[in-house]
Amino acid sequence: xxxxxxHPTKDYGDHPGHRWHGGRLARTQEESIDxxxxxxxxxxxxxxxxxxxxxxxxxxxxxxxxxxxxxxxxLFEMDGDILRFKEKGEALAEGIVxxxxxxxxxxxxxxxxxxxxxxxxxxxxxxxxxxAVTDSVCSFLGHPPVCPxxxxxxxxxxxxxxxxxxxxxIHPLNDLALGQEGRVVFISTRVKGRLEPxxxxxxxxGVVIQLKQRHPSFIIQIGETSIALDExxxxxxxxxxx
Amino acid sequence: MKPITPxxxxxxxxxxxxxxxxxxxxxxxxxxxNYLTGTYRIVSNYPGTTVEVSSGKAKGGxxxxxxxxxxxxxxxxxxxxxxxxxxxxxxxxNNYSVIHVLDAKNLRxxxxxxxxxxxxxxxxxxxxxxxxxxxxxxxxxxxxxxxxIFGLPVVSAxxxxxxxxxxxxxxxxxxxxxxxxxxxxxxxxxxxxCLIPLLPPxxxxxRSLALMLLAGDExxxxxxxxxxxxxxxxxxxxxxSQYQRNFQEPLSYRINVERLEKIxxxxxxxxxxxxxxxxxxxxxxxxxxxxxxxxxxxxLAVLFISYEIIGxxxxxxxxxxxxxxxxxxxxxxxxxxxxxGIIPFPLIQDLLVGPYGIFTMALTYALALILxxxxxxxxxxxxxxxxxxxxxxxxxxNRVFKIMGLNGKAVLPMILGLGCDTMATMTTRILExxxxxxxxxxxxxxxIPCSAQLAVIFGMLAGFPAWIFIAWALIIFGVILLxxxxxxxxxxxxxxxxxxxxxxxxxxxMKNILIKTLSRIxxxxxxxxxxxILGTLILFVLDKTGVxxxxxxxxxxxxxHWLGLPVESTSSFIIGFLRRDxxxxxFFSLAxxxxxTHNQVLVALVTITLxxxxxxxxxxxxxxxxxxxxxxxxxxVVVIALLVGGMVNWVLKVWA
Numbered sequence: 001x002x003x004x005x006x007h008p009t010k011d012y013g014d015h016p017g018h019r020w021h022g023g024r025l026a027r028t029q030e031e032s033i034d035x036x037x038x039x040x041x042x043x044x045x046x047x048x049x050x051x052x053x054x055x056x057x058x059x060x061x062x063x064x065x066x067x068x069x070x071x072x073x074x075l076f077e078m079d080g081d082i083l084r085f086k087e088k089g090e091a092l093a094e095g096i097v098x099x100x101x102x103x104x105x106x107x108x109x110x111x112x113x114x115x116x117x118x119x120x121x122x123x124x125x126x127x128x129x130x131x132a133v134t135d136s137v138c139s140f141l142g143h144p145p146v147c148p149x150x151x152x153x154x155x156x157x158x159x160x161x162x163x164x165x166x167x168x169x170i171h172p173l174n175d176l177a178l179g180q181e182g183r184v185v186f187i188s189t190r191v192k193g194r195l196e197p198x199x200x201x202x203x204x205x206g207v208v209i210q211l212k213q214r215h216p217s218f219i220i221q222i223g224e225t226s227i228a229l230d231e232x233x234x235x236x237x238x239x240x241x242x
Numbered sequence: 243m244k245p246i247t248p249x250x251x252x253x254x255x256x257x258x259x260x261x262x263x264x265x266x267x268x269x270x271x272x273x274x275x276n277y278l279t280g281t282y283r284i285v286s287n288y289p290g291t292t293v294e295v296s297s298g299k300a301k302g303g304x305x306x307x308x309x310x311x312x313x314x315x316x317x318x319x320x321x322x323x324x325x326x327x328x329x330x331x332x333x334x335x336n337n338y339s340v341i342h343v344l345d346a347k348n349l350r351x352x353x354x355x356x357x358x359x360x361x362x363x364x365x366x367x368x369x370x371x372x373x374x375x376x377x378x379x380x381x382x383x384x385x386x387x388x389x390x391i392f393g394l395p396v397v398s399a400x401x402x403x404x405x406x407x408x409x410x411x412x413x414x415x416x417x418x419x420x421x422x423x424x425x426x427x428x429x430x431x432x433x434x435x436c437l438i439p440l441l442p443p444x445x446x447x448x449r450s451l452a453l454m455l456l457a458g459d460e461x462x463x464x465x466x467x468x469x470x471x472x473x474x475x476x477x478x479x480x481x482x483s484q485y486q487r488n489f490q491e492p493l494s495y496r497i498n499v500e501r502l503e504k505i506x507x508x509x510x511x512x513x514x515x516x517x518x519x520x521x522x523x524x525x526x527x528x529x530x531x532x533x534x535x536x537x538x539x540x541x542l543a544v545l546f547i548s549y550e551i552i553g554x555x556x557x558x559x560x561x562x563x564x565x566x567x568x569x570x571x572x573x574x575x576x577x578x579x580x581x582x583g584i585i586p587f588p589l590i591q592d593l594l595v596g597p598y599g600i601f602t603m604a605l606t607y608a609l610a611l612i613l614x615x616x617x618x619x620x621x622x623x624x625x626x627x628x629x630x631x632x633x634x635x636x637x638x639x640n641r642v643f644k645i646m647g648l649n650g651k652a653v654l655p656m657i658l659g660l661g662c663d664t665m666a667t668m669t670t671r672i673l674e675x676x677x678x679x680x681x682x683x684x685x686x687x688x689x690i691p692c693s694a695q696l697a698v699i700f701g702m703l704a705g706f707p708a709w710i711f712i713a714w715a716l717i718i719f720g721v722i723l724l725x726x727x728x729x730x731x732x733x734x735x736x737x738x739x740x741x742x743x744x745x746x747x748x749x750x751x752m753k754n755i756l757i758k759t760l761s762r763i764x765x766x767x768x769x770x771x772x773x774x775i776l777g778t779l780i781l782f783v784l785d786k787t788g789v790x791x792x793x794x795x796x797x798x799x800x801x802x803h804w805l806g807l808p809v810e811s812t813s814s815f816i817i818g819f820l821r822r823d824x825x826x827x828x829f830f831s832l833a834x835x836x837x838x839t840h841n842q843v844l845v846a847l848v849t850i851t852l853x854x855x856x857x858x859x860x861x862x863x864x865x866x867x868x869x870x871x872x873x874x875x876x877x878x879v880v881v882i883a884l885l886v887g888g889m890v891n892w893v894l895k896v897w898a
Binding site: 045046047145146149150151152153155191192193194195196197198199200201202204205206207212213215216217219223224225226227228229230232233 | 316317319321345347348350351354379427428429432436484488489490491492494495496498499500502503506528529532533534537633636637638640641649650674736739740741742743744746
């Protein structure tokens with residue numbers, strides 16, 4: 001986990017997410033804390049919250065010591081064997097998971113890195129991305145709801161505002177030229193019940209769709225299937241032209 | 243081979259084995275069904291729905307089968323009523339095997355269903371239909387690989403030319419369960435593992451049931467309630483909502499994505515595509531049919547041809563022939579003579595063959611006027627349905643419906659309403675939100691004349707100048723738009739989105755259309771004839787007791803002063819409560835007697851077109867929307883009808 005001991009980046013102290021320790025801790029410990037927070041979060045997603053499973057799943061030999069330190073810092077509390085985040089720890093863990101999964105998404109989908117490479121890079125970047133950069137990446141990607149492995153990406157402030165100021169490599173389906181094809185990168189909708197019918201027709205991230213018509217309704221083609229849809233739905237399907 | 247269990251044994255000897263046909267829409271299920279069952283079949287609506295389900299018998303060697311055709315599905319986690327019906331059939335039948343029909347050129351979507359059927363651990367045969375179309379589009383499919391991956395029999399077919407179908411029956415004999423299985427991502431698998439121990443036994447595997455529940459399938463609730471107590475149910479619900487909380491996307495979508503990703507992987511060795519896809523006439527026509535200019539012209543052409551067939555051939559020639567020649571010339575004089583000869587009491591004579599007689603009014607009306615019109619309407623509707631044109635109408639009209647807070651899908655019940663508003667009100671179920679359903683139900687009740695009423699209106703207008711017809715059409719259209727717009731603003735709820743598949747246009751199978759039309763006519767007669775008789779009886783009683791005359795007095799101010807119509811027309815409004823066309827027919831006879839001026843014709847037609855829905859429609863509104871909403875709708879409709887009718891009257895007066 002600490003394979004990046006020799007990593008040259010130095011500005012950890014600037015990271016507001018780490019303000020709580022006042023810059024007293026060594027870098028490696030700070031990162032082990034991040035790793036443990038992340039692990040607690042991902043285990044909790046699977047419904048696992050006890051300390052024994054946590055210890056089994058970590059490769060950090062110092063885990064017990066770090067955990068003790070974390071508890072003193074008020075990141076979580078113990079309820080018997082069950083480990084429960086306190087507010088501070090929850091927020092920190094959420095931030096780390098968000099940075100990790102957004103990075104994965106960026107690296108795999110836009111830079112077309114392999115899963116392994118992306119995972120490795122994401123493990124490093126999750127510790128150093130500032131909130132501003134994180135939100136920019138998130139906006140740039142169009143506030144994706146899940147990472148490439150299908151795990152949820154916690155929302156940030158930018159998701160609630162749905163800003164899209166960056167000039168994207170990917171853009172809404174509506175911006176394709178007639179007859180042009182695009183690969184769906186993600187679908188970002190806040191409308192309940194909209195994803196399911198699209199999914200049933202096979203419109204999911206990764207597929208290539210072609211824009212066939214704009215008026216009087218949008219018509220897209222995916223494989224041998226033609227689907228008519230509202231302009232407003234086309235605006236929520238983000239594609240990378242191919 | 244698996245050992246034969248006692249249940250399978252009895253099912254083989256006592257009753258024919260059950261086979262359920264499943265597949266995406268438009269993959270040729272009905273053609274295969276026709277091939278297997280021959281001509282005899284039962285078409286029925288699935289209980290509580292307008293979704294048609296056919297069943298029939300097939301013979302193969304020494305065994306016979308009951309074949310069940312299900313509505314087309316895109317997913318077995320239901321998003322629509324059709325999908326729910328198919329899923330419910332799979333959940334309620336026992337000891338059956340499934341023939342899954344896939345479109346060979348659209349394997350990805352077919353396999354999405356196949357994967358779910360495999361998960362259900364059902365005995366399964368795959369039929370890859372339309373192999374010829376796949377080939378002509380440069381798609382090569384490797385059947386051997388499919389057989390190996392899934393461990394299932396795979397039949398390659400071109401159903402319309404009966405190619406390959408002869409292999410189907412022999413494979414049914416012992417259709418295996420697939421050996422294929424695949425894992426979802428960890429959080430979903432964890433959810434499945436938690437749910438399985440809580441589930442009751444079902445004809446499909448618990449794993450598939452757990453996945454449906456994780457997907458938040460509300461429609462399963464009723465099924466579970468029958469089998470579990472409230473405590474167990476609550477536990478399942480907490481589990482499901484807990485797992486959903488881990489995801490921002492709906493879990494159903496997540497599950498779907500993982501299935502499709504698996505399928506995309508599987509497809510690599512199964513399917514190879516070449517770029518030389520051929521533009522067939524069907525495809526080109528399909529593209530023109532939604533073009534902003536050609537599509538619009540095409541739509542006008544379709545409407546014109548439909549009018550020629552339903553209006554001219556049906557409402558004109560056939561009604562004339564049946565009404566004047568068959569009933570007027572032979573049947574009614576014969577019945578009148580017979581009744582008067584046998585029954586000496588004038589009251590009963592009148593009841594049977596008088597002006598409000600059961601034979602002379604109700605049955606003549608139902609069989610000579612309604613039957614040909616409705617018959618031709620359903621024939622055209624069936625043709626449009628099977629050719630794949632109806633969704634194109636939705637595309638062309640989406641913008642107009644957006645004005646009313648609806649989307650293009652609403653055009654389907656509206657068009658069906660031109661045939662029968664009662665049936666159309668039932669099909670509002672294809673719409674997604676409560677808001678959409680209320681608006682369409684209201685507009686159907688208010689402004690969409692059914693084919694019977696249209697026929698009377700056209701018949702009546704034939705004798706008057708064209709401006710009356712144009713004014714009538716514009717006023718009705720304007721009222722529908724305005725009321726729809728206001729309803730869209732006033733009724734709370736989000737506007738729903740428009741997502742609709744456009745199936746390829748194709749020349750339909752005439753046999754299929756005929757069968758559909760006949761079963762719909764049958765439904766219509768069963769529904770309408772008793773109401774005709776009831777309505778006629780009520781009129782008969784009102785007439786004989788003199789109530790009709792006093793009602794006329796009460797409503798005189800409204801009818802005579804506000805609407806400016808002759809006092810005799812009151813009875814038309816009263817019978818308008820029973821059937822829309824009855825009311826119009828009352829005005830028709832007044833017009834024929836020369837009792838109406840041009841202006842009065844327009845006022846009368848506008849008012850009676852907008853006036854209350856028929857009794858059958860009213861009952862269906864109650865059933866679908868509840869008592870309160872039904873009364874509100876009828877109240878709104880009566881007020882709008884009288885208001886608009888009166889306004890037309892006064893505007894015409896001021897004009898002159």
